[in-house]
Amino acid sequence: MYYWRNLSDKQRKEVLDYRRTQRYPKHAPPHFDSDNEVIYIVTASCYEHAPVIGKSPMRLTECEARILAACEKHCSAIYSWCILPNHYHLLFKTAAIKLFRKELGLFHGRTSYEWNGEDETRGRQVWHNCFERKIRSERHFYASLNYVLNNAVHHGYAEKWQDWQWSNATQHLESIGSERAKEIWQEYPVKNYGSKWDTF
Numbered sequence: 489m490y491y492w493r494n495l496s497d498k499q500r501k502e503v504l505d506y507r508r509t510q511r512y513p514k515h516a517p518p519h520f521d522s523d524n525e526v527i528y529i530v531t532a533s534c535y536e537h538a539p540v541i542g543k544s545p546m547r548l549t550e551c552e553a554r555i556l557a558a559c560e561k562h563c564s565a566i567y568s569w570c571i572l573p574n575h576y577h578l579l580f581k582t583a584a585i586k587l588f589r590k591e592l593g594l595f596h597g598r599t600s601y602e603w604n605g606e607d608e609t610r611g612r613q614v615w616h617n618c619f620e621r622k623i624r625s626e627r628h629f630y631a632s633l634n635y636v637l638n639n640a641v642h643h644g645y646a647e648k649w650q651d652w653q654w655s656n657a658t659q660h661l662e663s664i665g666s667e668r669a670k671e672i673w674q675e676y677p678v679k680n681y682g683s684k685w686d687t688f
Contacts, residue, residue, distance in 0.1 A: 525564060525583040529632045532592065532618030533575035540603060540614050542573020547603070548654045551576070554595055562588040567629075568636040570655040572643060577636045579629075585620065592618055630676035638678060 534540045541551050552571045555578065559566045565581040582588050600614040623629045635642075637660060640652035649657035661669055 525581055527581045527623040527629060528620040530578045530618055530620045533616050535613040535616050537574045539573035552654050558591040558595055562591060568633050568656055570636050570639040577639055579632050579636050627676055630672055631678060631681050634673055634676055635678050635681045
């Protein structure tokens with residue numbers, strides 16, 4: 489997202505030329521719609537990664553509840569989620585990705601208005617574009633699962649998955665057991681997963 493500012497004019501032209509040939513939007517993430525049931529990972533962040541969601545524990549809790557309500561309306565399965573002070577991740581299955589994106593758009597619009605009122609910052613941009621990626625394989629699924637569940641640890645908000653209350657890590661560990669979770673972690677390592685999501 490913010491890497492764009494550090495590109496030279498030539499590099500920017502190359503990026504825009506590539507996006508044009510692929511019929512992607514110039515500056516927004518591309519969306520790959522399907523009417524079939526597909527597993528996706530969705531990421532959305534606050535503009536310039538400002539910790540707007542994390543203004544208070546109550547706001548984090550409210551954000552989590554409203555995102556999960558959107559998931560329940562349009563998703564047939566929710567595998568993992570993690571809500572952090574400046575972004576969130578979801579791993580889910582749906583046959584209605586367009587409707588789900590629209591629901592998230594409404595959520596972003598409403599929370600922008602509400603939170604800017606609470607923070608006395610009318611006109612502030614709260615959210616950047618969200619984007620989704622289709623899960624391509626079993627390996628991709630489990631690496632994504634590990635990435636989402638480990639995200640609070642990765643960003644330094646917790647020492648263990650279950651220490652961060654705004655995710656389903658505790659429920660996940662209770663459902664499959666810590667030994668199975670360790671096996672999945674070792675078999676499907678995160679490595680550099682997600683390292684370039686903020687590129688454009």
